[in-house]
Amino acid sequence: MVADALRGMVPPELGEPRCSWHRYGVKVWFGPEKATRLHYEAQVVGTRHVPEAEVLALEVGFHAEEPKPAANDAVLAHLVSQEKRWRKELGKAPVAGEFLGRDTWARVSEVWLDPDLSDEEMGVEVAARLTDYIAVIEPLVRSWTVAGA
DSSP, rough: OOOHHHHTTGGGGOOOEEEEEEETTTEOSSSSSSSSSSEEEEEEEEEETTOSSSSSSEEEEEEESSSSSHHHHHHHHHHHHHHHHHHHHHOOEEEEETTTTTTEEEEEEEEEOOOTTTTTTHHHHHHHHHHHHHHHHHHHHHHHHHHTT
């Protein structure tokens, strides 16, 4: 449901989003058929990685999952250098830093503590917030990759 809703929300100038999903989340990227290491994701995360949650959390945002930590650090540094641009649109919730549970990856994402996953509107809410990230972060990622990074 998230993927279907998201496809209708993503700004058309970004192109057709590609999506894959699994039991606990959805991944979104642009370009090749196979998922890229720089992508957007909404996924359920356990209390092991988000101890503030009582039962679980939902992480929503951008991920850099390159095999070389330096590549993830570089894209994160670029995004942090553009923080005023994305903070204006995304607000105070996003955290730019180390990936939840894997210190070699990076993220600009937020965590929703103990969401009601049975709520019928949750899929649309997740799609809308993921679209917010895509609309503001994707042009920054593209400018970074075009610049030769």
